[in-house]
Amino acid sequence: MSPGLFALARTVVTAASVAVTLSIATAQTPAPQPATEEDADKLLEKYRAMISDPMSNPGYLAVDTGETLWTTARGPKNATLETCDLGKGPGTVDGAYAELPRYFADVGRVMDAESRILWCMETIQGIDTTPIRKKPFASSGGNPATEIEALVAYVANKSNGMKYAARMEHPKEREAVALGEALFYRRSSLNDFSCQTCHGQEGQRIRLQTLPFFDSPKAAQATMGTWPTYRVSQASLRTMQHRIWDCYWQMRMPDVGYASEVTVALAAYLTKKAEGGTIEVPSIKR
Numbered sequence: 084m085s086p087g088l089f090a091l092a093r094t095v096v097t098a099a100s101v102a103v104t105l106s107i108a109t110a111q112t113p114a115p116q117p118a119t120e121e122d123a124d125k126l127l128e129k130y131r132a133m134i135s136d137p138m139s140n141p142g143y144l145a146v147d148t149g150e151t152l153w154t155t156a157r158g159p160k161n162a163t164l165e166t167c168d169l170g171k172g173p174g175t176v177d178g179a180y181a182e183l184p185r186y187f188a189d190v191g192r193v194m195d196a197e198s199r200i201l202w203c204m205e206t207i208q209g210i211d212t213t214p215i216r217k218k219p220f221a222s223s224g225g226n227p228a229t230e231i232e233a234l235v236a237y238v239a240n241k242s243n244g245m246k247y248a249a250r251m252e253h254p255k256e257r258e259a260v261a262l263g264e265a266l267f268y269r270r271s272s273l274n275d276f277s278c279q280t281c282h283g284q285e286g287q288r289i290r291l292q293t294l295p296f297f298d299s300p301k302a303a304q305a306t307m308g309t310w311p312t313y314r315v316s317q318a319s320l321r322t323m324q325h326r327i328w329d330c331y332w333q334m335r336m337p338d339v340g341y342a343s344e345v346t347v348a349l350a351a352y353l354t355k356k357a358e359g360g361t362i363e364v365p366s367i368k369r
């Protein structure tokens with residue numbers, strides 16, 4: 084626990100013991116009220132502020148690893164990824180993430196950062212990405228980011244401070260957004276949940292986690308502009324692909340395919356909703 088967290092924990096404990104002492108001392112007066120929702124929100128806000136120090140964000144380790152992977156000659160073709168076209172022409176990484184997902188004419192489909200980087204690894208470096216697709220996420224608990232997570236962190240960080248500028252004008256892009264929207268509202272599986280069930284109302288919470296309401300442009304922007312993120316609770320860097328996979332798991336759906344059409348469509352739909360938002364990555368979250 085960081086000194087800051089200790090301080091917060093101490094404040095909470097101290098406040099609680101003061102309250103107990105007071106209630107014993109003044110047995111006639113009503114017992115103290117439990118913390119209100121507003122208090123909880125304020126404490127959470129304080130906690131978020133404490134973990135948001137970019138200078139101590141372990142997510143930047145992944146960014147550095149990603150840069151090394153990007154510029155190191157690897158694979159059967161012994162090539163670097165420096166000629167990878169992320170949409171702004173071969174070799175341009177700056178600002179590319181801000182325009183993803185997007186349509187790529189060379190493959191005839193819409194891709195997000197993950198699917199495009201994998202494609203570059205296959206075509207430029209000759210790497211078989213099957214094992215990466217099978218285990219794309221680092222296990223929780225302080226493990227270093229996987230190759231693909233690190234590469235996404237590096238590419239995304241090169242759009243840091245920029246505004247989301249995914250155009251979604253190409254017919255295939257519009258198709259992806261429409262598919263993402265349909266999927267967002269589609270109820271299924273054991274609980275008959277859709278994404279909308281948990282993210283379709285302002286102010287919904289699961290335990291202490293506020294669930295973003297994506298119809299609010301502000302919430303959509305704050306959410307989408309902050310992935311990849313370093314998840315403190317998992318001690319791992321996480322990308323949007325992981326978030327969508329995790330939410331499908333929460334819906335008790337079968338594992339959603341990594342970098343699949345479904346995940347890219349959902350990312351396209353949510354990115355469209357976040358239009359105009361600023362990218363601040365890697366962020367750090369609960």
Ligand code: HEC
Pocket residue numbers: 267276277278279280281282289292293294295305306307309326327330331333334349353369
């Ligand atoms: C059972 C409830 C539930 C459902 C259904 C659900 N989610 Fe989530 N979602 C969560 C929880 C819980 C979080 C994490 C909140 C936290 O830890 O702060 C979350 C977080 C997210 C985030 C990141 C929010 C942030 O603050 O950065 C995104 C994006 C997201 N969900 C998308 C989806 C999509 C897309 C679907 C449908 C495929 C979906 N969710 C379905 C519960 C749900």
